Amino acid sequence: MEQHTLEPELPLPPYPxxxxxxxxxxxxxxxxxxxxxxxxxxxxSSPSSPNNHNxxxxxxxxxxxxxxxSSPSSxxxxxxxxxxxxxxxxLVFGPHLFTKDKQKKEQVYWKCxxxxxxxxxxxxxxxxxxxxxxxxxxxxxxxxxxxDVMLSAxxxxxxxxxxxxxxxxxxxxxxxxxxxAHLVPTVDAVxxxxxxxxxxxxxxxxxxxxxxxxxxxxxxxxxxxxxxxxAADDLRFLAQSRHWFGDGxxxxxxxxxKQQYSxxxxxxxVTYPCVYALLPGKSELxxxxxxxxxxxx
Numbered sequence: 001m002e003q004h005t006l007e008p009e010l011p012l013p014p015y016p017x018x019x020x021x022x023x024x025x026x027x028x029x030x031x032x033x034x035x036x037x038x039x040x041x042x043x044x045s046s047p048s049s050p051n052n053h054n055x056x057x058x059x060x061x062x063x064x065x066x067x068x069x070s071s072p073s074s075x076x077x078x079x080x081x082x083x084x085x086x087x088x089x090x091l092v093f094g095p096h097l098f099t100k101d102k103q104k105k106e107q108v109y110w111k112c113x114x115x116x117x118x119x120x121x122x123x124x125x126x127x128x129x130x131x132x133x134x135x136x137x138x139x140x141x142x143x144x145x146x147x148d149v150m151l152s153a154x155x156x157x158x159x160x161x162x163x164x165x166x167x168x169x170x171x172x173x174x175x176x177x178x179x180x181a182h183l184v185p186t187v188d189a190v191x192x193x194x195x196x197x198x199x200x201x202x203x204x205x206x207x208x209x210x211x212x213x214x215x216x217x218x219x220x221x222x223x224x225x226x227x228x229x230x231a232a233d234d235l236r237f238l239a240q241s242r243h244w245f246g247d248g249x250x251x252x253x254x255x256x257x258k259q260q261y262s263x264x265x266x267x268x269x270v271t272y273p274c275v276y277a278l279l280p281g282k283s284e285l286x287x288x289x290x291x292x293x294x295x296x297x
Contacts, residue, residue, distance in 0.1 A: 143180020
């Protein structure tokens with residue numbers, strides 16, 4: 001019987017023996033040394049590698065519009081109609097503005113303000129009943145709705161109150177936000193528009209100007225084409241003055257008249273307005289008629 005001698009087991013060295021360039025030249029079955037580079041695990045694998053985990057996709061920087069600001073074909077029918085800056089009307093529906101396109105009986109059809117957009121809306125009595133299936137092909141102009149609402153409120157105040165135009169403009173312009181200040185017209189352009197609005201409104205109703213705040217008569221003469229205003233104290237002050245001054249203007253004359261004329265009394269180096277008249281022209285005959293009516297009072 002053969003006798004086998006068992007060789008003693010040697011401990012595995014932690015590093016190659018001296019004079020050996022690599023572990024491959026060793027006769028022992030040593031494990032490979034640890035590599036300083038760690039392979040990425042499946043959890044942090046590259047997007048191109050196969051991944052069996054259902055991880056959510058990364059968030060997109062572009063957010064789709066919510067249903068509240070969806071196209072007119074959505075179920076949201078909240079809208080409002082405002083008076084536009086140029087005299088027409090506009091429909092505010094969500095973040096977009098629409099202009100009036102046509103009207104068939106009670107149905108009013110509106111089109112997007114953007115000429116390249118085919119979005120449409122149909123309303124009845126100010127309520128949206130349907131919108132075309134074509135959504136807006138452009139983002140809304142942020143601040144445009146606020147600007148149009150502000151200008152509409154300014155026109156309403158100019159037409160219904162006697163507040164100075166400059167005060168109206170300064171009050172509303174103080175509320176303009178920096179983000180949409182570039183959408184607001186210039187101050188001079190707004191003042192001209194508000195003056196025209198007030199001129200048209202003044203002609204429609206003369207009742208507020210028939211008497212002063214204290215109840216004394218203020219409307220002295222009225223016929224087609226000519227109106228004269230003056231208080232009793234102003235007429236007496238004008239009658240006692242030795243020097244009269246007259247001044248006429250055509251730029252702020254209400255619609256339906258040709259000239260706004262005023263008579264001033266001179267006293268102690270200062271002229272005081274006493275009579276205001278709306279005249280149908282600037283001929284000598286018109287001036288004579290105005291002076292005769294004033295002297296009769």
